[in-house]
Amino acid sequence: MAGGRARGANGRLLLGMEASYGALLSVLTWFQTPFVSANLGDEQGLVESDVLGFGRMPQEPGRDAVNNAGDVVVPLCARNIGLWYTLLFGAPSTVAGVAASGDLTFSAQPANNATITVGGQLFTFTTGTVGANQIKIGPTLKATIANAVRALNASAVPGVAAASYWGDDAVQKIYVLHDAVGVGGNSFALAASAAAVTVSGATLAGGSATGGYRHTWKVDATSLTTPSATAEVGMPEVPSYTQNYGLKANTYGVPLQRSGNLNATIGAIAQGETPVAASTIKADPSVLVMRKFSAFSGTARRNGMPFGPSLVSGQFNYSNGADPVPTVGRGDxxxxxxxxxxxxxxxxxGIRYDSTEMQTQAENGEACELAFSWAIPGTTFALRHVAHAVYLPKAKRPITGPGAIQADYNWQGAQDPVTGRLVTFVLDNDVEEYVVPDAA
Structure with a gap:
């Protein structure tokens, strides 16, 4: 008996991590995940017959190999996006608590030989040649803050290296965030000798062993394999439910934009799809209540400093370089x-052309760190994408009319020789864990 016509508004997407590749029955926990669109499912083409001897009449076509690859577009949700990162990278390192933070505020250019103390290490501002633990005073306060952020992030002093630093020239601050979640960062010392620099406190503050969770996914030389999942696509009106098993996430892309819906696109490859069934594999799946990041809250930083008002567009893409195995002899x-x-x-x-800094980096073949971040105001929910060693191409700066001139840099990332990482994703939320079940 025919059912109703399926509508996307009533579509349902379940996701469950597999213990063994392609074994949908090995899924221990099913999550109903929010999505914008899903293009998963088997495709099996027809092979035109090459048989002769029947005059002009074509004969029955053959059936080709089965392929199952497509995109899933999902909202950048502070809770559910962790499920997709786990499929992309594997289980994260998770720590309970909130990291300590603080800041240094500049009211003017620091004087020559003025100092700041960060993490127990004294740094001296100088107008001369820069040596160890010195910070160059630039021609503008913006340049000085940028030099300070670079010096702090590059420091090999253990106390200094225990935190991350970024600047905001609009409010003339350097923000400090302890890398370790918990109360330990509350003893991280800050001080300044000059009236031009004010610290938020003698130490960082706000570090707590409770109040949230930090999940960290790292891609480095140890990232050899990724897990698989089963995704059920449900259309209850028909009813029609199919499970795409052996699903591996290959690509990930997210834009940096001023407005509009903030969505991520996941490119996935599955081994197969089950025949259509009239009932779901899990009637009462787990649900992580959606809390979306908004496009307006996005920030982009280069070497810890914001691009400023001239950044008009951005895109962050990751790929696992997935290679499907074209096995013969399976029979299916x-x-x-x-x-x-x-x-x-x-x-x-995309940069409105106002400085030669990025063009100079491209010409010199130097690497920089790029970070795309989002946060939900009034909460501890935050997300960071960090590409540790980014190289820029030389880009044209075309003049096409009387309006603004823009340079578009299509960058590429590489393994950072210091950290050994290609990319790091950090998600702060209230989800206790993201789990990949042990192999059966």
Whole structure:
């Protein structure tokens, strides 16, 4: 008996991590995940017959191999996006608590030989040649803050290296966030000798062993394999429910934009799809209540400093370089698995041309750190994407009319020789854990 016509508004997407590749029955926990669109499912084409001897009449076509690859577009939700990161990278390192933070505020250019103390280490501002633990006073306060952020982030002093630093020239601050979640960061010392610099307190504050969770996904030389999942696509009006098993996430992309819905696109490859069933595999799945990041809250930083008002667009892309295994002899036409290939991180930034700094970096072949971040005001929910060693191409600056001139840089990331990482994703929220079940 025919059911109703399926509508996307009533569509349902369940996601469950597999203990073994392609084993949908090994899923221990199913999550109903919010989504914008889903393009998963088997495709099996027809092969035109090459048989002769029947005159002009074509004969029955053959059936081709089965492929299952497509995109899932999901909102950048502070809770549910962690499920997709776990599929992309594996289980994160999770720590309970909130990291300590603080700041240094500049009211003017620091004087020559003025000092700040960060993490127990004294740094001296200088107008001369920069040596160890010295910060160059630039021609503007913005340049000085940028020099300070670079010096702090590059420091090998253990106390200093225990935190991360970024600047905001609009409010003339350097923000300090302890890398370790918990109360330990509350003893991290801050001080300043000059009236031009004011610290938020003698130490960082706000570090707590409770109040949230920090999940960290890192891609480095140890990131050899990624987990698989099963995704059920449900259309209850028909009813029609199918499970796409052996699902591996290959690509990820998210824009940096001023307005509009903030969505991420996941490119995935599955081994296969079950026949259509009239009932769901899980009637009462777990639900992580949606809390979306908004596009307006996005920030982009280069070497810890914001791009400023001239950044008009951005894109962050990651790829696992997935390589489907075209197995023969299975008898079902499906792939035998998916091998992880060369990881890659790429993207773009569109800049209203107001400085030669990025063009100079491109000409010199130097690397920089790029970070795209979002936060939900009034909460501890935050998300950071960090590409640790980014290289810029030389870009044209075309004059096409009387309006603004823009340079578009399609950047590429590489393994950072210091951290050994390609990229790091950090998600702060209230979800206790993201789990990949142990192999059966």
């Amino acid at each position: 036409g499906r792939i035998g698995g998916v091998d992880e290939g060369m990881a890659g991180v790429t993207g773009s930034v």
